[in-house]
Amino acid sequence: MSRYSKGISLLENLLFFWCGLSLILSIGGDNLVIPSWLQVAGRMHPLMLHFPIVLLLLAIALLWMKEESWRGFGKNLLLIGANFTGITVVAGLLLASEDYEGDALAWHKWLGVVSLGFSVFIYFFLDQVANLFRLAGSGLAVLILLTGHFGANLTHGEDFLFGPLMPKEDKMIALEEAEVFRDLVQPIFESKCIACHKEGKIKGELRMDHLEGLQKGGKSGPFILAGNLDESLLIQRIHLPMENEEHMPPKNKLQLTEEEIEILRLWVMSGASFEQKVMELPQEEPLFQLASNKFTTEKTYSFAAADEDEVKELNNFFRKVKPIFPGSPALEVAYFGASTFDASSLSDLKNIKEQVVKINLNRMPLENVDLSFLSDFQNLEEAQLNFTGLKSGQLEGLSKIQSLKSLAVSGNPFGEEGLENLKKLTQLKRLFIWQSGISESGREELKKALSTVQIDFGFDDKGIIYPLNSPKIDFDKVMFQGTTEVKITHPISSVEIRYTLDGTEPDSINSPVYKEAISLTKTSQIRAKAFAKGWIGSEETKTLLFREGMKPKSYKLTDEPHKSYKAKGATTLFDGVKGKANHTSGEWLGYTDSPLEIEIFLEKDQKPKAVELSLLLHEGAYIFPPETVEIWTGNAGTWSKVTIPPTPQSTKTEEIRYGLLAFDLPQGSFDQVKIKLKPIGKLPSWHQGAGSKGWVFVDEIVLN
Template identity: 30%
Template sequence: MALLTVSDWAAFFGRFHPLLVHLPIGFLLIAGVFELLKITGRLSISLEVMQSILLLSAIGATMACVAGYFLSLEGGYEADMLEEHKMQGIWLAVFCWLAWLAKNRWVNERVGLSSILYLPALVLSLLLMIAAGHHGGNLTHGETYLTENTPQPMRGWLGMPDKKERVQENEEKKSKIKNIQEALVYQDIIKPIFKQKCESCHNANKMKGDLRMDEIELLKKGGKHGNIFVEGNTDKSEFIKRIILPESDDDHMPPKGKTQITEDELALLKWWIEQGATFDKRVREVQTPETIKPILAKLGSGAGGASSADKVPQDKFEVEDKLLNESVDKLDEGSAQAIKKTGALILPFAQNNNYLEISFINKPKLTDNEVSVITKAKDQTLWLKLSNTQITDIALAEVAKLTKLTRLHLENTKVTDNGLYQLNPLTSLEYLNLTGNKISDSGLKNLKTLINLKKLYLWKTEVTPKGAEELRKSLPKLQIELGMTEAQIADFLKAKPNEVSDDLYKKK
């Protein structure tokens, strides 16, 4: 089994920084309270207990510093604030150790620094803890996160605007589009969506994935994975792909738990991309499909706010939920090791059940001959990821033996129409990704027996809207994502503004 690289270990340990920072916070607060009670004569505490508390504070602060440094290597943070936070954390650890040394009996007997060093070191540790915590919160959540919900009368004492005034200002900003035809497409329609749903993680202080979305030039530049949008092509626009992924997917954006993009907002974002991702044109200067006009009318009337009912529907996998409530035997160690030897990752669903995900994400050269090993976990496997491997139709015979599969990733493999009939036994399957394969309308007919299928990805295949519609007749609850076809893209690039059909902008 291959060992993880140093960078892998650093990234792994770095993610524990938010957990480790709570150790010095807790122990320092206890030390401060104990000392205050001792000074006021309300508590008597032994030297050994205080030494232990201070030692744990120092160790915790040091571990948090190391983890924080590793986390900072991932990038995506504002440099100046990160440097301040880092130095505050380092000095916090230093003063924690000084406080412990000053309280240490052995050091005190020889040097006698306790009365001189201890209290200043403890006080400075507490102050640095507050400052470092504040800057850490700013790096993670933005500069206004701590104060944005400050109640009255504290807002008045601190010279902050009344909260009602802020709410009113926000509502005015939402409804300020008096003439929708004269509105700037990006500035007045698209940017507010980014600001509300994206900029909390992609701004000057926090740049997840080295991506900033608060300024036009930086938005165009993209992040560490390159451009996030392609003018005129929603299929190749990375941020659109991530929005429509299931919320449970690691790559879904905004992340699970954050306020999600609504259906109307998604439609507007696609429209903006399809119109060339312009930053300077007005609504009247671009083509407006019939599907977009009602959404723009809402913005023009000041009713652009979205209710929770308008959110982009996230997939509810009912069969999967039912299976997760059933018990299953744990996969034996011998079978697990045999699967891992092929380069697969075995990921548990949760601590309270024995269901698994098997992923070959790290084995792009996986072949048909190696796939049969997955049947050793046929009772435990709910998710299987074979994407971007070398498997062909032959491997599907082995995949079909995993009859409890609820999600199957086959994107960018060598699977064709000829092999899809072999998936018929997978009646629990609710998610299937066939993106980038040689799949056509004829092959799609083989999926009609997958009665629980709810989500099917067919980007970059030969499937036509007509073929997709035929499959929907058999599976009415199925959502099919086709993306824009090559023909549609070519038509879009050739067409004059007034000749573009509304159908071109509908995502089939």
């Protein structure tokens, strides 16, 4: 017998050895004591498994061919591949005795054994199944792929193979909805720990893929001891030197970041709760401060946005419907003009009832109006119903809206008989109920019934010195040509009005006293206050008036504005039309994901000395001054950057208003100007949406 024949015979006999050994280990492996040297052999399973996969698939491909020479080579390759399959299956069964269990392991183990048996069957009965080989070969290929799939699930997690094909969603988590464990701690475990501590692979007898496993701990003791950093194995292991074999995660795995280590430490120290919400933490605690930077206070909503055309149709002179902040599907509705209010118009909102989260009906005549329609607004969070003539019975339907968190019903004559219906509003977080005819004892009764609700009953104004009303600034147009006149008036003729034109706040001593109409010849910010003896000085009134500048030859935006706030494109910036003080008016360019960058090409005789940028500011809607402003002047594509001072940034939330940035341009000859405004990347910590992206809104660029 030749050496070749002897080799083939040996490999064929080995196939029966591998099959027998695999069956013994599969059926009785749990009752066997595996020596340490065999455990080393078992741990070679991940190193060897690629050989049989490649060899068997290549053998199947060759055996499909018609040429006898290729088929003969394919049969020999099948023999070698089947032997490698046997070695790999035996090694895998030895490895399975170490901290592995679960459905994924069972499927991987038995599919591996079946793959071995099927490859041996095909080899010995190849001639007999020649006509069915394509079917048998395809079946073996499918078995190999399924075995590999369940093996990958063991090592890399569920759906490792098909993960890239599955849709991914970047879930925005609102701070008020975030939970400490679910949204801060568990993601760390999932990315850095669970691969070695889950169903099918339980190192150290510790499972971290469900709460019971975390609470139970592992073979070395309790994984977490609430408030006890020294005795919690989690904290001990992550702080061990990386060279220590008990360091978590192992040194060959992706390590925890400093922030992740701090989150885990603070979580254990604060009590290691599995249910606590972030908002339940004291705000001075470091864990709350860490969390407030990770989550947005832009509340996320699962419902789809309303049809834009439908929203536009609902807007008119007595009703305004707009998103609560740019890009949000959630809407707020406000009604104006009590004398023209028609209660039947409330039915118009039925098509957007899913999207309405705020409704303002202040001072609308709602007496005898059936408010039960609001119970259909199951996402309604805030209702303003002040001074509307409501009776307590009309509030009954509001108790059914579990999403309702803030209710303002001041100035409505509920009296003591209204207490019973008010007590049902247990889902609220805030209740404003000034001037509602409720006695002191009734207030105490209501406080007791709504113990978790913050109730505002108003205040006693006896002995208080009242502030003056703000003065009124009258003018013809916000955007004027040449010269315009400004008048400042107050309903009390004896007050003294002080004003400024340079943007500073007026005071009662140094600011000019208004005596006659002010003539303006340039863009100016007018700020005015009223003062009188025995009164508190008024809040200031302010406005920005813009003088039209020169019209450039042409202009070009580098990036398009956000699709919802694109107005008329670049033309908007030089059309001489001032946008209304409302970001949804359709007259503003809005940017959030990219900067506003524009190139302006000048006529030959144009020599601008300054550039002014007209902004909209509304911190409550995430609209801020730009984070940075860059200006260049150029000739024929050669640019020179203009040195400008840092951009002043908002320090608190104020009412919606116009903003102005003005910069001098250098002397000399240039025929191009380039301007770049970068939106604020992360809103400051004092803002309700700390850490979220901000917006920049611009409606005019003025060259003077």
